[in-house]
Amino acid sequence: MISTHGYRGRALDLITKYGIKVGDRIVVRNERSSFVGILMPRSELDDDAHIVLKLDDGYNLGVSIESLQIEKVPQEEVPPQPPKAPTSRPGLPRVSIISTGGTIASRVDYRTGAVSPALSAEDLYQSVPELGELAEIRTEILFSLLSENIVPENWTAMARSIERHIKEGAHGVVVTHGTDTMGYTAAALSFALRNLPVPVILVGSQRSSDRPSSDAYLNLKGAVLAAAKAPFAEVGVLMHSTSSDGELVIHRGTRVRKMHTSRRDAFVSINSSPLARVADGKIEMFGKYRERGGDLELKADFDEDVVLIKSFPGIPTDIFDPIIHRGFHGIVLEGTGLGHVPERIFPAIKRAIQSGIAVVMTSQCIYGRVNMNVYSTGRELLSLGVIPGGDMLPETALVKLMWVLAQTRDLEEVRRLFLTNVAGELSERSEYAEVWHP
Amino acid sequence: MISTHGYRGRALDLITKYGIKVGDRIVVRNERSSFVGILMPRSELDDDAHIVLKLDDGYNLGVSIESLQIEKVPQEEVPPQPPKAPTSRPGLPRVSIISTGGTIASRVDYRTGAVSPALSAEDLYQSVPELGELAEIRTEILFSLLSENIVPENWTAMARSIERHIKEGAHGVVVTHGTDTMGYTAAALSFALRNLPVPVILVGSQRSSDRPSSDAYLNLKGAVLAAAKAPFAEVGVLMHSTSSDGELVIHRGTRVRKMHTSRRDAFVSINSSPLARVADGKIEMFGKYRERGGDLELKADFDEDVVLIKSFPGIPTDIFDPIIHRGFHGIVLEGTGLGHVPERIFPAIKRAIQSGIAVVMTSQCIYGRVNMNVYSTGRELLSLGVIPGGDMLPETALVKLMWVLAQTRDLEEVRRLFLTNVAGELSERSEYAEVWHP
Numbered sequence: 064m065i066s067t068h069g070y071r072g073r074a075l076d077l078i079t080k081y082g083i084k085v086g087d088r089i090v091v092r093n094e095r096s097s098f099v100g101i102l103m104p105r106s107e108l109d110d111d112a113h114i115v116l117k118l119d120d121g122y123n124l125g126v127s128i129e130s131l132q133i134e135k136v137p138q139e140e141v142p143p144q145p146p147k148a149p150t151s152r153p154g155l156p157r158v159s160i161i162s163t164g165g166t167i168a169s170r171v172d173y174r175t176g177a178v179s180p181a182l183s184a185e186d187l188y189q190s191v192p193e194l195g196e197l198a199e200i201r202t203e204i205l206f207s208l209l210s211e212n213i214v215p216e217n218w219t220a221m222a223r224s225i226e227r228h229i230k231e232g233a234h235g236v237v238v239t240h241g242t243d244t245m246g247y248t249a250a251a252l253s254f255a256l257r258n259l260p261v262p263v264i265l266v267g268s269q270r271s272s273d274r275p276s277s278d279a280y281l282n283l284k285g286a287v288l289a290a291a292k293a294p295f296a297e298v299g300v301l302m303h304s305t306s307s308d309g310e311l312v313i314h315r316g317t318r319v320r321k322m323h324t325s326r327r328d329a330f331v332s333i334n335s336s337p338l339a340r341v342a343d344g345k346i347e348m349f350g351k352y353r354e355r356g357g358d359l360e361l362k363a364d365f366d367e368d369v370v371l372i373k374s375f376p377g378i379p380t381d382i383f384d385p386i387i388h389r390g391f392h393g394i395v396l397e398g399t400g401l402g403h404v405p406e407r408i409f410p411a412i413k414r415a416i417q418s419g420i421a422v423v424m425t426s427q428c429i430y431g432r433v434n435m436n437v438y439s440t441g442r443e444l445l446s447l448g449v450i451p452g453g454d455m456l457p458e459t460a461l462v463k464l465m466w467v468l469a470q471t472r473d474l475e476e477v478r479r480l481f482l483t484n485v486a487g488e489l490s491e492r493s494e495y496a497e498v499w500h501p
Numbered sequence: 502m503i504s505t506h507g508y509r510g511r512a513l514d515l516i517t518k519y520g521i522k523v524g525d526r527i528v529v530r531n532e533r534s535s536f537v538g539i540l541m542p543r544s545e546l547d548d549d550a551h552i553v554l555k556l557d558d559g560y561n562l563g564v565s566i567e568s569l570q571i572e573k574v575p576q577e578e579v580p581p582q583p584p585k586a587p588t589s590r591p592g593l594p595r596v597s598i599i600s601t602g603g604t605i606a607s608r609v610d611y612r613t614g615a616v617s618p619a620l621s622a623e624d625l626y627q628s629v630p631e632l633g634e635l636a637e638i639r640t641e642i643l644f645s646l647l648s649e650n651i652v653p654e655n656w657t658a659m660a661r662s663i664e665r666h667i668k669e670g671a672h673g674v675v676v677t678h679g680t681d682t683m684g685y686t687a688a689a690l691s692f693a694l695r696n697l698p699v700p701v702i703l704v705g706s707q708r709s710s711d712r713p714s715s716d717a718y719l720n721l722k723g724a725v726l727a728a729a730k731a732p733f734a735e736v737g738v739l740m741h742s743t744s745s746d747g748e749l750v751i752h753r754g755t756r757v758r759k760m761h762t763s764r765r766d767a768f769v770s771i772n773s774s775p776l777a778r779v780a781d782g783k784i785e786m787f788g789k790y791r792e793r794g795g796d797l798e799l800k801a802d803f804d805e806d807v808v809l810i811k812s813f814p815g816i817p818t819d820i821f822d823p824i825i826h827r828g829f830h831g832i833v834l835e836g837t838g839l840g841h842v843p844e845r846i847f848p849a850i851k852r853a854i855q856s857g858i859a860v861v862m863t864s865q866c867i868y869g870r871v872n873m874n875v876y877s878t879g880r881e882l883l884s885l886g887v888i889p890g891g892d893m894l895p896e897t898a899l900v901k902l903m904w905v906l907a908q909t910r911d912l913e914e915v916r917r918l919f920l921t922n923v924a925g926e927l928s929e930r931s932e933y934a935e936v937w938h939p
Contacts, residue, residue, distance in 0.1 A: 069877070209844075209878060210837070211837050211841040211844075211878055212843050214814055215815045217814075218814075242838060243837035243838035243841055244814050247814050248814075321838065322868050323868040324866045324868070324870055325870075325872070326869065369815070370813075370817065370820075371811055371816075372811075373809055373810075374649075375685065375899055376651055377652050377803075377903070379808065384823075385822075385823040398649075399682055399759070400649065400680060400681035400762060402762075403647070403649035405649055405650050406647075406650050407650070427759075428759050428760055428761055429867075430767075431761040431762030431763050438647065439507070440647060440649055458813070
């Protein structure tokens with residue numbers, strides 16, 4: 064799959080026939096028209112009826128392969144272009160954009176022909192010229208990962224990169240990220256970046272930028288604006304707040320969840336209001352937030368020996384045995400309702416805790432909070448030593464337990480740290496904040 | 502815990518001191534007043550400052566234990582009460598109420614003193630006299646289970662009990678159920694009851710009925726009304742549609758999910774509009790539905806050797822090994838986004854499928870649908886033989902795979918059955934229906 068850069072079926076047959084590869088400058092012709100441009104990789108693999116060209120004016124064009132003739136423009140005929148210096152006004156705040164991959168960064172790999180996505184400052188200024196009016200931008204291509212492949216050690220690397228950029232004077236940092244696990248990464252950075260002095264904005268897009276309906280540009284512009292000018296110094300996730308263009312919202316990193324597979328407004332604040340709204344070039348804050356300032360302190364280690372287990376009717380009684388035998392350090396349960404699992408698995412939970420594994424309870428209801436004092440099931444689990452996750456998201460609880468276990472394996476200390484609010488992830492009384500509705 | 506019927510701490514000390522047990526008829530006195538009634542079990546275990554009495558007028562009373570003196574009324578002094586015949590108008594539709602346990606049934610066990618909850622027709626008429634105007638009610642106490650303890654074989658027993666009641670002439674069936682896993686049971690009954698001729702309404706309550714804010718009575722009344730008079734013959738879940746009293750909604754059994762730990766309107770239709778609304782004693786239908794009529798056909802077996810695994814960053818690569826070794830038959834993955842899991846675990850998925858395990862992909866986003874043709878991750882998973890779950894809820898997909906695997910272990914036939922819409926659980930294009938917002 065890698066070698067065809069996303070092309071398949073008839074489109075792949077066509078470019079193979081003409082001996083064309085991604086990154087080549089080509090002329091395409093059909094009965095009606097002809098275009099010159101660079102053949103771009105495809106990120107959408109369900110279409111073998113088009114190829115995508117990057118035209119000289121910077122726009123991407125999907126061209127139907129029907130009756131299409133292709134000719135390669137020899138490399139020596141391409142006039143060598145002087146590298147475009149980033150053109151930004153002097154005196155603007157400095158924003159670093161750290162690219163980790165995902166759909167939002169998928170449009171720019173036409174330069175190298177590599178399918179791994181990338182963003183360079185020049186690409187950005189070219190495709191979103193307004194960025195130059197918002198900030199002086201520095202970029203770093205840290206990874207080119209589909210976010211489903213991101214692992215906890217990538218969070219550590221992101222935190223270290225962010226630290227470097229802040230030490231070098233960034234007034235704010237943008238992290239471009241695939242949307243699949245952006246919520247997990249946002250929680251991880253929220254815990255890792257203690258005493259954060261500037262905003263750190265994670266941003267993704269739900270539609271790849273070679274589609275007309277892409278949310279990539281608007282999200283990126285909003286993220287740079289927020290990084291440059293927002294008054295808060297927290298980790299936020301910026302995405303569309305509605306399915307239409309133009310409404311952007313920033314969610315607190317520990318309270319955000321991807322709640323729809325495809326909509327542009329898929330990210331939702333759970334048990335909390337969002338941090339801020341971005342509209343008409345302005346940032347409107349909601350509720351309390353941490354202000355800019357302070358000296359960043361990195362606590363960026365995560366214990367990967369933690370698993371998330373969702374409870375369900377018929378869950379096997381011996382589900383924890385391999386986890387105990389393998390010597391895992393933590394288990395986050397996604398129980399039902401107020402924080403319950405079947406009584407049949409209590410002995411397994413007991414064995415896990417007795418063998419030194421920290422066990423945390425959250426709820427698969429997602430909204431609300433576990434309350435293990437109401438029914439006997441919850442009380443018995445508490446008496447076994449299960450740590451209640453309050454109103455923390457299961458995903459945030461998983462990341463937090465990984466973070467806590469990297470600091471201590473002492474179960475009492477794990478409990479104390481886990482039950483301490485670190486980055487807005489836990490509250491005594493949850494707000495009944497507005498919830499996403501399509 | 503069982504033997505104290507929910508009493509603990511100071512309240513337990515008090516009744517122990519007086520030698521009183523749940524079910525005893527007692528006189529209680531403090532400085533200001535005295536009451537006669539039957540000591541009821543407690544379902545709320547976070548309160549040791551009150552005992553609960555069932556007074557002769559049918560109301561429950563919480564009495565502070567402060568300065569409380571208790572005296573047992575000897576059993577022989579209780580005037581023998583003639584069994585109250587259900588008083589319902591002649592000619593009403595017959596509705597069966599099958600009790601499985603949970604909060605909704607927790608109030609009536611004062612008669613036996615057993616902590617296991619129960620509902621009898623007499624109890625019902627006594628506490629909700631309006632039921633007699635809606636239907637001629639028959640009751641069956643099938644289980645007294647907290648719903649977190651319900652297992653697939655309980656679904657089979659429920660389906661058989663429902664079949665019995667329908668064969669005996671029920672115009673509709675109500676199943677009272679704990680809310681924790683009511684969504685799973687609703688899906689299971691939706692698949693098990695083929696060619697269903699009457700409505701089957703699952704109903705629960707989020708607040709136990711010895712609390713003034715209980716939703717139990719209103720939900721039960723609505724459920725009996727729907728069972729007696731609704732035009733649809735499907736499995737539905739009836740609960741509050743808002744946090745205030747009086748608005749009830751019926752969700753389709755395969756499309757409903759508990760989305761809040763404690764709110765009365767916790768149940769939400771996902772990727773679908775609800776089946777119906779109940780207001781002012783009337784049932785308003787939404788969209789298409791199966792009409793009453795037909796001959797019930799039971800397909801009530803479920804293969805319990807199926808597990809649900811939620812993907813997360815850092816998920817161990819060998820997570821499937823114990824499942825393969827133990828000879829499980831099915832795995833439902835809760836992937837990220839459009840239906841992805843880390844590439845690192847592809848070999849494990851491949852091993853699972855090669856050993857004859859059916860592997861289904863759903864999305865932890867909950868809303869939306871998996872689409873595994875968009876990105877290379879999804880396409881590669883499809884090529885390994887993973888079955889895409891469409892817009893099915895992960896919980897519904899789990900239940901459906903258990904149901905399909907009880908019919909066949911042939912992977913091609915499993916795929917065919919799984920991808921066939923059986924009970925409204927799967928659609929080609931999802932509606933963007935209204936979604937719950939607190």
